[in-house]
Amino acid sequence: xxxxxxxxxxxxxxxxxxxxxxxxxxxxxxxxxxxxxxxxxxxxxxxxxxxxxxxxxxxxxxxxxxxxxxxxxxxxxxxxxxxxxxxxxxxxxxxxxxxxxxxxxxxxxxxxxxxxxxxxxxxxxxxxxxxxxxxxxxxxxxxxxxxxxxxxxxxxxxxxxxxxxxxxxxxxxxxxxxxxxxxxxxxxxxxxxxxxxxxxxxxxxxxxxxxxxxxxxxxxxxxxxxxxxxxxxxxxxxxxxxxxxxxxxxxxxxxx
Amino acid sequence: xxxxxxxxxxxxxxxxxxxxxxxxxxxxxxxxxxxxxxxxxxxxxxxxxxxxxxxxxxxxxxxxxxxxxxxxxxxxxxxxxxxxxxxxxxxxxxxxxxxxxxxxxxxxxxxxxxxxxxxxxxxxxxxxxxxxxxxxxxxxxxxxxxxxxxxxxxxxxxxxxxxxxxxxxxxxxxxxxxxxxxxxxxxxxxxxxxxxxxxxxxxxxxxxxxxxxxxxxxxxxxxxxxxxxxxxxxxxxxxxxxxxxxxxxxxxxxxxxxxxxxxxxxxxxxxxxxxxxxxxxxxxxxxxxxxxxxxxxxxxxxxxxxxxxxxxxxxxxxxxxxxxxx
Ligand SMILES: Cc1cc2nc3c(=O)[nH]c(=O)nc-3n(C[C@H](O)[C@H](O)[C@H](O)COP(=O)(O)OP(=O)(O)OC[C@H]3O[C@@H](n4cnc5c(N)ncnc54)[C@H](O)[C@@H]3O)c2cc1C
Ligand SMILES: Nc1ncnc2c1ncn2[C@@H]1O[C@H](COP(=O)(O)O)[C@@H](O)[C@H]1O
Numbered sequence: 001x002x003x004x005x006x007x008x009x010x011x012x013x014x015x016x017x018x019x020x021x022x023x024x025x026x027x028x029x030x031x032x033x034x035x036x037x038x039x040x041x042x043x044x045x046x047x048x049x050x051x052x053x054x055x056x057x058x059x060x061x062x063x064x065x066x067x068x069x070x071x072x073x074x075x076x077x078x079x080x081x082x083x084x085x086x087x088x089x090x091x092x093x094x095x096x097x098x099x100x101x102x103x104x105x106x107x108x109x110x111x112x113x114x115x116x117x118x119x120x121x122x123x124x125x126x127x128x129x130x131x132x133x134x135x136x137x138x139x140x141x142x143x144x145x146x147x148x149x150x151x152x153x154x155x156x157x158x159x160x161x162x163x164x165x166x167x168x169x170x171x172x173x174x175x176x177x178x179x180x181x182x183x184x185x186x187x188x189x190x191x192x193x194x195x196x197x198x199x200x201x202x203x204x205x206x207x208x209x210x211x212x213x214x215x216x217x218x219x220x221x222x223x224x225x226x227x228x229x230x231x232x233x234x235x236x237x238x239x240x241x242x243x244x245x246x247x248x249x250x251x252x253x254x255x256x
Numbered sequence: 257x258x259x260x261x262x263x264x265x266x267x268x269x270x271x272x273x274x275x276x277x278x279x280x281x282x283x284x285x286x287x288x289x290x291x292x293x294x295x296x297x298x299x300x301x302x303x304x305x306x307x308x309x310x311x312x313x314x315x316x317x318x319x320x321x322x323x324x325x326x327x328x329x330x331x332x333x334x335x336x337x338x339x340x341x342x343x344x345x346x347x348x349x350x351x352x353x354x355x356x357x358x359x360x361x362x363x364x365x366x367x368x369x370x371x372x373x374x375x376x377x378x379x380x381x382x383x384x385x386x387x388x389x390x391x392x393x394x395x396x397x398x399x400x401x402x403x404x405x406x407x408x409x410x411x412x413x414x415x416x417x418x419x420x421x422x423x424x425x426x427x428x429x430x431x432x433x434x435x436x437x438x439x440x441x442x443x444x445x446x447x448x449x450x451x452x453x454x455x456x457x458x459x460x461x462x463x464x465x466x467x468x469x470x471x472x473x474x475x476x477x478x479x480x481x482x483x484x485x486x487x488x489x490x491x492x493x494x495x496x497x498x499x500x501x502x503x504x505x506x507x508x509x510x511x512x513x514x515x516x517x518x519x520x521x522x523x524x525x526x527x528x529x530x531x532x533x534x535x536x537x538x539x540x541x542x543x544x545x546x547x548x549x550x551x552x553x554x555x556x557x558x559x560x561x562x563x564x565x566x567x568x569x570x571x572x573x574x575x576x577x578x579x580x581x582x
Contacts, residue, residue: 015392015395015530015531015532016530016531016553017528017529017530017531017552017553018531018553019392019395019396019531028396038513039496039513040513094371095371095372096365096369096371099366123355124374126392126512126513126532127391127392127396128391129374129375129390129391129392129393130372130374131355131358131359131362131374131375132358132362132365132366132372132374135330135359135362135363135366136362136365136366138366139363139366139367140366142439144331144439144442144443145330145331145363145443146330146443147330147355147359148355148359162449165356168448168449168450169448169449169450170328170445170447170448170449171445171446171447171448171449172443172444172445172446173446174442174443175442178443183513184506184509184513184514185505185506185507185509185514188499188500188502188506189500214403215403216370216371216372216402216403216404217371217372217373217389217400217401217402217403218384218400218401218402218403219398219399219400220386220398220399220400220401221398221399222391222396222397222398222399223388223396223397223398223399224396224397225394225395225396225397227557230557230558230559231559232545232555232556232558232559232560232561233559233560233561234550234560234561234562234563235544235560235561235562236562236563236564237562237563237564238562238563238564238565238568238569239564239568239569239571239572240572241562241564241569241572242569242572242573242575242576243576245544245560245562245573245576246573246576246577246580248544248560249488249521249577252520252521252542253520254463254464254488254489254490254520254521255488255577255580256487256488256489256577
């Protein structure tokens, strides 16, 4: 059964050890940073590529973000995604506006004859952590939505999905078309190959410019949380520090 | 504006900790807005759990009753909340900081076409409301204006201390039957799969966690780390550099997209201390970092540090522990 799959990914900075904000406190200072997508979304991309390899069909990746987000779209295509949709937006959109723009793109695709059987999202975006875009898109499209998924299997023309919950895994069975939000651990994503990177440069990328509209969660400013200012006590250097470590473990009562 | 509504998750007998935290924030919000605090409870045993909410200041508890709600079905849960909110027109609906609560609140938001702010650490009523919410798993905060006729938000886990109301309330428990469509039950839990508990100590609950990062060098590089964790009755963790290299399973990963831990002591070995890793270990009481680089962010974030090669330091600690009273 050939499948048509869409994956939604968001370009975010790789922040490293410390977050520095721009002077206007509206964004992370990214001058010295690289960019990536959430590990959850990487697993969505990998799952899409595997499903298409096994069943045939076509995969598409979509990102709403600045012109530079083309980098993340090409990265996904280097891993085996067939084509990309770039919703070009300078400013960040809130969850409602993001979902609106993605739904418009999916409807335009449908009008052009492409119907997605599965739409993969991350469970939450790395930066905003809104926990909502996938669910909002599912409602707008009238499709079932399962979140936090760590196992995907095609079964009787539908999907069997596992969601991690405290103490076990809950199993869902849904018919297609469906929306699935996934978590890291679903699979171990592959690395891009050199031929994959070369092919990605030539794969089709369509751009559109969505309306941002009003923001229901309107960012005022970002704040780096005050760190607790812990003084670090250096117990020693090298293996000679072992007795001091044991003393510490005994003092706090965990030495066994 | 009649009230503030808090979504209470429960085990069939009492509200859970995160819901008590949410109720505490919701009560403050209600007091500031000059309205009462009410609760919504869904799922088997909801009426029993509702009876105990007086201590949290809940004046009225709305208990959803419907055959379709005996198994978790996220959209049905969301429809139930959106339906009650439509009827009561509360100033706000406040959910707890569990992923499941975020999920059902997002469904309610989608159904009601309202904005939704997940993982708030504070909220002040108004139009718009002023909220501070968590980004990047807690490494960054966002101050935002939250719009909408009813403000929808969840309270980040462990951001607010649960406290009882100054004056406990007599909770009136009222059952209601939500209107659910078949489509609301299309995605529902059909079975519970067992995960291999293996008798080990779970990372999330462990009193001691010893983790390895890229500095461990290989899967074999975890041998001494495993031995140390074993001697301390703790669990082994790791960084994402380790899981994507395939040295450890993702279930061992500590961080923003892994497990959040809260041990008495966390011992990261050869982990640099990226913000996304720190997001998972902020709950640790103490951190003892072992790293060759004295300038690693993890060292600055730690309470105690040993500067050195983990392949020498960890075996030395193991030997010293074994030698004790031996
Ligand atoms: C959206 C997003 C989510 C993420 N989620 C997570 C997450 O959940 N968890 C997570 O861990 N990461 C996460 N990451 C990745 C994170 O940014 C870092 O890349 C990762 O934590 C680095 O792992 P590391 O510290 O092991 O490796 P490195 O950063 O390479 O650090 C290795 C450290 O080991 C030290 N070292 C080297 N050799 C030795 C030795 N012999 N003895 C002692 N010390 C030594 C070095 O000095 C260095 O400090 C995420 C990233 C993104 C963008
Ligand atoms: N700007 C964006 N572009 C593409 N997909 C996005 C964007 N923002 C969010 N998403 C998708 O929606 C998921 C959940 O985002 P959020 O609701 O912000 O937590 C993400 O993991 C992505 O899959």
